[in-house]
Amino acid sequence: MGYEAISYEVTDAVATVTLNRPDRLNAINQTLAKELAGALSVAGADRSVRCVILTGAGRGFSAGLDLGKFEEGASFDAGDILRRYYHPVIEGITTIEKPVVASVNGVAAGAGASLALACDFRIASEEARFIQAFIRIGLVPDSGATYFLPRLVGYAKALEMAMLGDAVEAKTALDLGLVTRVVPAADLLEESRSFAKRLAEGPTRALAMTRRALLFGTTNDLASALENEADLQSNAVLTNDFVEGVTAFIEKRPAAFRGQ
Numbered sequence: 227m228g229y230e231a232i233s234y235e236v237t238d239a240v241a242t243v244t245l246n247r248p249d250r251l252n253a254i255n256q257t258l259a260k261e262l263a264g265a266l267s268v269a270g271a272d273r274s275v276r277c278v279i280l281t282g283a284g285r286g287f288s289a290g291l292d293l294g295k296f297e298e299g300a301s302f303d304a305g306d307i308l309r310r311y312y313h314p315v316i317e318g319i320t321t322i323e324k325p326v327v328a329s330v331n332g333v334a335a336g337a338g339a340s341l342a343l344a345c346d347f348r349i350a351s352e353e354a355r356f357i358q359a360f361i362r363i364g365l366v367p368d369s370g371a372t373y374f375l376p377r378l379v380g381y382a383k384a385l386e387m388a389m390l391g392d393a394v395e396a397k398t399a400l401d402l403g404l405v406t407r408v409v410p411a412a413d414l415l416e417e418s419r420s421f422a423k424r425l426a427e428g429p430t431r432a433l434a435m436t437r438r439a440l441l442f443g444t445t446n447d448l449a450s451a452l453e454n455e456a457d458l459q460s461n462a463v464l465t466n467d468f469v470e471g472v473t474a475f476i477e478k479r480p481a482a483f484r485g486q
């Protein structure tokens with residue numbers, strides 16, 4: 227499939243989706259949002275893909291909403307744009323039945339940061355920084371930032387980031403638990419691929435159900451979470467990967483999960 231604002235490639239069971247508007251720091255326009263949602267859907271449907279990496283071309287991860295058109299004074303319904311273009315992307319990241327790793331190569335601002343926050347893991351280059359840029363232009367956090375940010379860093383830090391709009395550097399992001407690890411810029415691609423490969427070799431369906439369970443657990447009471455866990459576990463024991471996991475344990479060898 228031909229893409230204009232992203233690129234998509236699959237290697238060794240890992241799909242890499244690259245935001246590809248480097249001269250605009252991969253700012254998100256409607257084309258990019260549509261293509262990104264489409265690529266997530268393609269990766270979701272491709273059984274050979276068992277993990278997805280989301281990254282940016284050039285020196286930025288994503289600078290959020292493309293502000294270019296507003297210079298031209300275009301009028302717009304922000305809520306409508308979010309619902310039509312941004313929400314499908316965030317929902318695509320959080321409902322795809324395989325892990326998603328953000329490989330954060332540079333600045334992640336506004337909705338660009340939201341993309342990274344919605345992913346299951348964030349591997350950051352030493353040059354990455356996270357900016358809740360919305361407030362700098364008089365907007366409120368969107369694209370899932372109000373959901374994920376307080377859950378990742380706690381309410382007080384999330385509020386500070388959202389109300390001050392200051393850049394959080396990679397090292398601080400690691401201390402805050404905002405990112406999984408920080409690596410030298412030159413190693414980011416290799417480290418991200420190796421991290422993704424580990425996930426791609428995991429029990430894909432159980433990984434997807436694990437995310438679903440945790441998302442459910444953060445917004446429901448204990449009784450509901452217990453019930454949800456029981457439902458999901460009933461499904462997990464039906465997978466071939468569960469049989470393989472137990473067999474490998476008994477045979478004292480590493481499990482060879484097939485994602486089924």
Ligand code: T3D
Pocket residue numbers: 249250251253254289290291292293294303304305306307308333335336337338357359360362363365368
């Ligand atoms: O419903 C709705 O649609 C509302 C949705 C809102 C979601 C949002 O994401 S709101 C937040 C939008 N994003 C921002 O406000 C961030 C704007 N960008 C910046 O503040 C800075 O660029 C950065 C802090 C991200 C990076 O700074 P720096 O100094 O490293 O780079 P730069 O020189 O500012 O940017 C490099 C180029 O990218 C530059 O173009 P030029 O001068 O080389 O031709 C700059 O204009 C361009 N660029 C950066 N961000 C955007 C952008 N172009 C369009 N849109 C951008 N968001």
